[in-house]
Amino acid sequence: MTDEIMMEVHAIKDAIGIKYGNDLNGLFKDIQHGEARLKAAGFEVLAPPVKCRHLPDSALQRTRFFNQR
Numbered sequence: 001m002t003d004e005i006m007m008e009v010h011a012i013k014d015a016i017g018i019k020y021g022n023d024l025n026g027l028f029k030d031i032q033h034g035e036a037r038l039k040a041a042g043f044e045v046l047a048p049p050v051k052c053r054h055l056p057d058s059a060l061q062r063t064r065f066f067n068q069r
């Protein structure tokens with residue numbers, strides 16, 4: 001990744017941190033309120049998978065960690 005992309009990612013992360021006072025609980029509550037608004041508007045919000053043991057074998061994980069082997 002280029003330095004410009006990383007600088008933008010860090011700027012977004014810092015802005016989110018400032019918005020929520022670096023409080024993850026506040027961020028998660030805001031996400032939950034957003035999901036509730038979407039559900040009320042008729043959108044389907046999918047739950048995360050219950051059994052996560054299969055995720056390390058997913059294509060995403062294989063791609064993500066390919067270069068670390």
